[in-house]
Amino acid sequence: MAYGMTALSLASCLLAFVLLVALVSIRRKNTAIANLLKRKSDQLEVSEEELRLLATTFDSHEPILITDKDLTIRRVNPAFTRATGFERLDLVGTKASMFSLEDRYLPWHEIHHALEEDGQFSGEVMCRKKNGQCIPMYQRLTAVTDRHRGTTHYVAVYSDITEQKRTQEKINKLAFFDSLTGLPNRRKILDSLDRELAHAQRYETAGALFFMDIDNFKDINDTLGHDHGDCLLVELGRRLTDNVRKSDTVSRLGGDEFLILLPGDTSNEEDTIEHASRICEKILALSEVPYIIAGQKHYVSLSIGITIFPSNASSPLELLKQADTALYKAKGGGKNSACFFHPEMQRVAENRLAMERDLREALQRDEFMLRFQPQVDGGGVIRGAEALIRWTRPGIGAVAPEQFIPVAEDCGLIVPIGNWVLQESCEQMSKWLQQGLALDHVSVNVSPRQFRDADFVARVARVLSETQLPARHLMLELTESVVVENLDDAKSKMDALNALGVRSSMDDFGTGYSSLSYLSELPFYELKIDQRFVRSLFVDRKNSVIATTIIAMAKSLHLRVLAEGVESEEQLEFLRRHDCTNYQGYYFSQPVSACELERLMAQAGNEYHHGPPNLSVM
Numbered sequence: 001m002a003y004g005m006t007a008l009s010l011a012s013c014l015l016a017f018v019l020l021v022a023l024v025s026i027r028r029k030n031t032a033i034a035n036l037l038k039r040k041s042d043q044l045e046v047s048e049e050e051l052r053l054l055a056t057t058f059d060s061h062e063p064i065l066i067t068d069k070d071l072t073i074r075r076v077n078p079a080f081t082r083a084t085g086f087e088r089l090d091l092v093g094t095k096a097s098m099f100s101l102e103d104r105y106l107p108w109h110e111i112h113h114a115l116e117e118d119g120q121f122s123g124e125v126m127c128r129k130k131n132g133q134c135i136p137m138y139q140r141l142t143a144v145t146d147r148h149r150g151t152t153h154y155v156a157v158y159s160d161i162t163e164q165k166r167t168q169e170k171i172n173k174l175a176f177f178d179s180l181t182g183l184p185n186r187r188k189i190l191d192s193l194d195r196e197l198a199h200a201q202r203y204e205t206a207g208a209l210f211f212m213d214i215d216n217f218k219d220i221n222d223t224l225g226h227d228h229g230d231c232l233l234v235e236l237g238r239r240l241t242d243n244v245r246k247s248d249t250v251s252r253l254g255g256d257e258f259l260i261l262l263p264g265d266t267s268n269e270e271d272t273i274e275h276a277s278r279i280c281e282k283i284l285a286l287s288e289v290p291y292i293i294a295g296q297k298h299y300v301s302l303s304i305g306i307t308i309f310p311s312n313a314s315s316p317l318e319l320l321k322q323a324d325t326a327l328y329k330a331k332g333g334g335k336n337s338a339c340f341f342h343p344e345m346q347r348v349a350e351n352r353l354a355m356e357r358d359l360r361e362a363l364q365r366d367e368f369m370l371r372f373q374p375q376v377d378g379g380g381v382i383r384g385a386e387a388l389i390r391w392t393r394p395g396i397g398a399v400a401p402e403q404f405i406p407v408a409e410d411c412g413l414i415v416p417i418g419n420w421v422l423q424e425s426c427e428q429m430s431k432w433l434q435q436g437l438a439l440d441h442v443s444v445n446v447s448p449r450q451f452r453d454a455d456f457v458a459r460v461a462r463v464l465s466e467t468q469l470p471a472r473h474l475m476l477e478l479t480e481s482v483v484v485e486n487l488d489d490a491k492s493k494m495d496a497l498n499a500l501g502v503r504s505s506m507d508d509f510g511t512g513y514s515s516l517s518y519l520s521e522l523p524f525y526e527l528k529i530d531q532r533f534v535r536s537l538f539v540d541r542k543n544s545v546i547a548t549t550i551i552a553m554a555k556s557l558h559l560r561v562l563a564e565g566v567e568s569e570e571q572l573e574f575l576r577r578h579d580c581t582n583y584q585g586y587y588f589s590q591p592v593s594a595c596e597l598e599r600l601m602a603q604a605g606n607e608y609h610h611g612p613p614n615l616s617v618m
């Protein structure tokens with residue numbers, strides 16, 4: 001019994017102990033739960049506060065835009081809709097690049113790269129408003145990332161910098177532009193000159209700098225008064241600007257001194273000298289147009305000093321000095337004149353001007369004549385002849401077309417000269433046909449300027465009818481530059497020529513754009529492989545590949561293919577092996593007079609076989 005009692009009290013003690021332990025443990029858990037709850041509630045409070053803070057930030061007066069990683073807009077704040085005029089719904093779901101994000105100077109992929117590297121990027125952007133207006137904004141971009149997926153969103157914060165830009169512009173205007181004429185001032189032009197000089201040195205181009213002043217400006221100013229003198233300067237600035245290209249810069253240094261900067265866009269110094277000479281002539285010719293000042297006509301002339309850069313000059317100031325020295329020399333030569341800094345430049349410019357002067361008279365003086373170069377087929381039969389112009393210049397002798405055609409092209413004289421060539425060639429071809437000469441065609445070179453003329457097709461039609469030459473006996477040789485300049489115009493003119501029955505040949509193929517697309521679009525009859533490929537068939541493997549590719553291409557486009565400049569039997573054999581069908585070159589004949597061509601055709605009777613040129617009549 002005692003044993004039973006002891007056991008019972010032991011059990012109750014144990015139970016009490018267990019209960020006590022359980023109670024303690026429950027209490028501890030409760031405390032832990034209470035602590036946890038308190039912590040969570042504290043955290044919630046913090047998060048809520050953060051959210052409140054974030055919401056307030058998002059609603060700030062700074063426009064904010066949030067996109068996903070594909071730049072699809074997810075959110076914009078009211079400041080953004082106010083600034084751009086778009087509604088929130090106009091924007092959400094559209095691509096942000098539609099109106100911003102593109103930096104003014106950097107493409108998106110570079111911005112993206114910066115975001116990947118640094119997580120943020122800032123720069124200026126032009127934002128398009130709903131009404132189409134563009135506003136300059138400063139954009140700060142931040143990439144939002146998560147631990148697993150990398151970038152998930154982009155946040156862009158903007159500030160409108162229109163006012164800042166306006167102020168900057170005003171400051172720029174004051175600092176870099178002449179307040180009287182509105183032209184760039186000395187500081188600005190020296191800056192541009194510095195850039196252009198570096199560009200010319202780096203890319204080996206040649207540009208020009210003009211230094212000009214008004215002859216006797218002091219007298220004009222004294223007699224007319226300063227106000228009227230100012231009007232004259234403004235008007236002169238306007239006229240100078242009207243006579244140069246958009247890429248050229250006219251600037252006023254101060255007083256009556258003006259500069260013109262022609263940036264270097266050609267690698268050939270002589271071309272730049274020629275271009276500068278032409279501009280110079282235009283400017284000197286301005287002296288013939290009176291200025292109306294205070295109701296009176298005044299004739300004003302300029303003197304011009306020109307230098308070509310980079311050629312020896314290492315700084316803008318040095319260039320300025322060279323042009324100034326040249327101006328001083330020009331003044332010494334009398335009013336309304338121009339002078340180049342280097343005697344060599346002066347010589348090139350004078351030669352060009354003299355050539356232009358002589359060319360103007362050459363037609364009246366009957367100084368041009370035509371030579372005809374036979375074009376033969378694979379059997380050596382003369383099929384046609386290319387008319388090539390020759391000029392005997394008084395006191396100088398024969399001048400190569402490659403020297404005078406570009407000058408004639410530049411000053412527009414190529415139009416009357418080209419018309420003369422067309423007329424003469426058609427007359428000669430018509431005569432040959434009447435004589436019974438079995439010649440298929442005469443080929444006439446057409447220059448870009450001539451072809452550009454609106455009445456070119458009408459002129460061809462007129463010449464054909466005047467000379468009674470059936471159109472199929474005329475072939476016009478056009479170069480690539482003629483057609484690529486304005487493909488639509490070229491197509492409509494060539495279609496019209498085709499309708500007349502005149503055929504067209506693509507001259508010097510392979511030297512320019514050599515685009516398949518225009519060849520297939522335009523109604524060419526023949527393709528002439530430029531002689532430079534033929535000349536170096538065995539010198540440079542690349543050229544033989546080009547020549548054979550052109551032949552294959554012509555074949556697949558159903559064009560007749562003629563190789564120019566064939567000088568040797570090896571060249572002929574190679575071309576023949578690769579399916580070329582027509583040839584022209586010294587191997588067969590030099591360009592000859594009309595009588596000589598008749599003689600060549602009369603003496604030929606056999607088909608061409610290997611061996612020396614033995615031309616046949618078709």
Ligand code: C2E
Nearest residue numbers: 388389401402405421445446447565566567584585586587
């Ligand atoms: P082009 O139309 O490609 O004429 C072919 C030129 O290659 C001619 O030079 C011709 O004499 C030359 N030639 C022919 N066979 C050979 C040869 O085997 N070897 C070499 N080295 N040369 C050869 P040309 O007569 O001096 O004419 C040069 C360029 O002047 C012509 O090139 C053409 O672009 C232009 N030209 C000539 N006459 C006229 C014309 O009446 N009007 C126009 N707009 N341009 C013309």
Ligand code: MG
Nearest residue numbers: 386445477507
């Ligand atoms: Mg030609």
Ligand code: MG
Nearest residue numbers: 507508528564
């Ligand atoms: Mg040619």
